[in-house]
Amino acid sequence: MNIRGDHLTEREERILNCIRDSIAELGEAPSIREIGRSVGLSSSASVVYHLDQMERLGAIRRTERDGHGKGIALGQ
Known part of the structure; x- marks a missing residue:
């Protein structure tokens, strides 16, 4: 997923799809x-x-940190 070779787990892929x-x-x-x-x-x-x-x-960006997912945007 990024240049260091890090990648999303299966659960994180499911979260990203959600x-x-x-x-x-x-x-x-x-x-x-x-x-x-x-x-x-x-x-x-x-x-x-x-x-x-x-x-x-880098899979997502968050603009709010108040416990709500509404501030989530897709990365890149």
Whole structure:
């Protein structure tokens, strides 16, 4: 995914697909809770952990950090 050879985990790929689908269908990213439900994570903290990793790898960008997924945009 990036020049260091880092890549997304299978779960992070599922999260990315969830975000892509939501943006395509609704015009905005899903909430943290919606992402969790979609990929089988009951803990918001787990979703945030994966989003942090995905942002570090450049797969997504976040403009808001108030616990809502609405500030998520696709990277690059």
